[in-house]
Amino acid sequence: MNFLIAPIAVGVIAAVLGAVIGIVDRIVNNYGDVEIDINGKKTLTVKGGDKLLSSLAAEGIFIPSACGGRGSCGACKCKVESDVGPHLPTEIPYLTKEEIDDNVRLACQVKVKENIQIRIPDELFNVKKFDTKVKSIKDVTHDIKEVVFDLQGEEIDFKAGRYVQIVVPPYGKIRGSTQRAYSMSSKPSEKGIVELLIRLVPGGIATTWVHNYLSEGDEVELIGPFGDFEKRETDATMVCVAGGSGMAPFKSILFDMYEKGELDREVWYFFGARTTKDLFYLEEIKKLDSKWENFHFVPALSEPQEGAGWDGETGLITDVLDRYIKEKMRVDRDKEGYLCGSPGMIAACNNVMTANGIPLEKIYYDKFA
Amino acid sequence: MKMTPELKKAQENMQPGVITADGFLGDEKRSLKDIIVRDEEEMRKYGLDYEETAELLRELLEEGRKGLGEAVTVKERWLVQTFESRGPLPCPFEDGIFKKVTAEITDKKSGEKILVSDMAIHMMEAHRFLEGIGSPFRLDPELLKKVVF
Numbered sequence: 281m282n283f284l285i286a287p288i289a290v291g292v293i294a295a296v297l298g299a300v301i302g303i304v305d306r307i308v309n310n311y312g313d314v315e316i317d318i319n320g321k322k323t324l325t326v327k328g329g330d331k332l333l334s335s336l337a338a339e340g341i342f343i344p345s346a347c348g349g350r351g352s353c354g355a356c357k358c359k360v361e362s363d364v365g366p367h368l369p370t371e372i373p374y375l376t377k378e379e380i381d382d383n384v385r386l387a388c389q390v391k392v393k394e395n396i397q398i399r400i401p402d403e404l405f406n407v408k409k410f411d412t413k414v415k416s417i418k419d420v421t422h423d424i425k426e427v428v429f430d431l432q433g434e435e436i437d438f439k440a441g442r443y444v445q446i447v448v449p450p451y452g453k454i455r456g457s458t459q460r461a462y463s464m465s466s467k468p469s470e471k472g473i474v475e476l477l478i479r480l481v482p483g484g485i486a487t488t489w490v491h492n493y494l495s496e497g498d499e500v501e502l503i504g505p506f507g508d509f510e511k512r513e514t515d516a517t518m519v520c521v522a523g524g525s526g527m528a529p530f531k532s533i534l535f536d537m538y539e540k541g542e543l544d545r546e547v548w549y550f551f552g553a554r555t556t557k558d559l560f561y562l563e564e565i566k567k568l569d570s571k572w573e574n575f576h577f578v579p580a581l582s583e584p585q586e587g588a589g590w591d592g593e594t595g596l597i598t599d600v601l602d603r604y605i606k607e608k609m610r611v612d613r614d615k616e617g618y619l620c621g622s623p624g625m626i627a628a629c630n631n632v633m634t635a636n637g638i639p640l641e642k643i644y645y646d647k648f649a
Numbered sequence: 650m651k652m653t654p655e656l657k658k659a660q661e662n663m664q665p666g667v668i669t670a671d672g673f674l675g676d677e678k679r680s681l682k683d684i685i686v687r688d689e690e691e692m693r694k695y696g697l698d699y700e701e702t703a704e705l706l707r708e709l710l711e712e713g714r715k716g717l718g719e720a721v722t723v724k725e726r727w728l729v730q731t732f733e734s735r736g737p738l739p740c741p742f743e744d745g746i747f748k749k750v751t752a753e754i755t756d757k758k759s760g761e762k763i764l765v766s767d768m769a770i771h772m773m774e775a776h777r778f779l780e781g782i783g784s785p786f787r788l789d790p791e792l793l794k795k796v797v798f
Binding site: 350352 | 715721731786
């Protein structure tokens with residue numbers, strides 16, 4: 281029996297040490313209740329010691345976050361007006377020098393240990409969490425799914441162009457929950473549902489889950505609406521460019537405009553795809569084109585296949601855009617750019633648009649892409 | 650090769666949930682040092698050079714970016730589609746920050762594919778780390794030989 285004495289002794293010592301550490305941790309790291317003052321308009325009382333992002337979320341204030349608080353997206357920026365210590369090495373890569381000087385912090389990295397004051401956009405007060413049920417899932421191309429979520433009696437108020445965050449639960453080898461942002465393709469008048477277009481990104485956590493694991497009837501949390509991408513209320517010609525699932529906000533904006541009878545505004549919609557199998561909603565949007573005199577839909581294929589019967593525009597969407605601005609659009613009209621796509625696509629479109637006289641400050645896009 | 654404190658730290662950073670949700674080691678239980686040594690042998694077996702392979706992958710990724718999110722045919726042999734996501738990713742070896750750019754490279758003839766990221770190319774070139782077996786971004790030497798050479 282003597283051989284048991286040593287392991288038992290080690291076990292007892294480890295248990296005692298563990299208990300002591302637990303007690304000390306509770307005493308030393310017990311910050312009690314602390315207050316978060318938001319914009320000088322709302323004060324929350326929360327348990328001290330937690331991260332700002334999660335403390336706010338627990339009280340129903342949702343700051344955008346594409347990684348779910350893992351510190352890998354840099355989306356959850358907010359201005360902290362109180363002294364919460366220097367910026368952490370985990371924050372600095374995501375912040376500009378101006379943001380650091382302006383006390384902008386990543387809410388997922390800052391711990392709330394004492395009363396603090398923060399500033400966030402007022403719109404975030406309207407962001408809600410929705411417990412939804414998947415109503416339908418439809419393949420619109422070989423790699424894009426249209427997913428409709430039923431809000432189960434709740435309603436969402438938003439402007440066309442906004443996005444929501446989908447909460448992806450742990451699945452397969454993915455141990456933690458994560459969040460990803462997707463533009464809504466449903467119209468603001470469809471208050472009881474949210475429709476998203478989700479393209480499969482190989483190796484992508486959220487898109488793999490949607491494409492390979494999600495089924496109709498599943499329960500899914502959505503958080504939103506977020507963003508500031510929207511149609512500006514001017515008379516300028518709208519020049520919209522998208523590819524792939526970048527279709528989503530434009531489907532919402534265009535069908536919302538049509539529904540509201542805003543038909544005097546001139547709108548050009550350029551949609552880039554590689555082949556005919558990457559095109560979708562073609563009939564619906566061509567129908568809109570035929571009913572709305574000032575709306576012009578220009579789908580373009582970069583690599584049309586022989587025998588596919590394509591008689592539309594060909595080439596990179598930026599080349600088609602450049603040609604149309606120069607040759608087809610009225611020069612006497614102010615123009616605004618509206619973009620939805622990858623950072624590379626947005627940079628390329630910015631170049632074409634600015635070279636054709638559209639000021640950079642009149643080119644709008646969501647920066648979460 | 651020794652399991653240095655730097656490698657130990659890198660291995661910690663490669664666990665699921667630290668930098669990325671699914672980590673960099675896939676299903677591997679062996680140490681980072683052992684993974685690197687095993688893959689050096691694999692690279693030798695298939696006659697692949699780390700720098701040359703990284704250069705070719707980087708070239709394909711850059712060509713793919715010209716498609717602005719849509720797939721593009723490169724040199725009539727490959728179909729390359731790039732995907733870009735918000736924000737940068739720190740390298741688990743703590744020597745750089747990388748954009749989240751991923752390319753799916755498909756050999757049009759065989760249909761075989763390999764997934765490459767900006768950071769995976771860096772880790773191959775600078776650290777001889779190809780990611781663990783089971784990781785979606787593993788640059789498997791046998792697959793590399795088939796798809797890109």
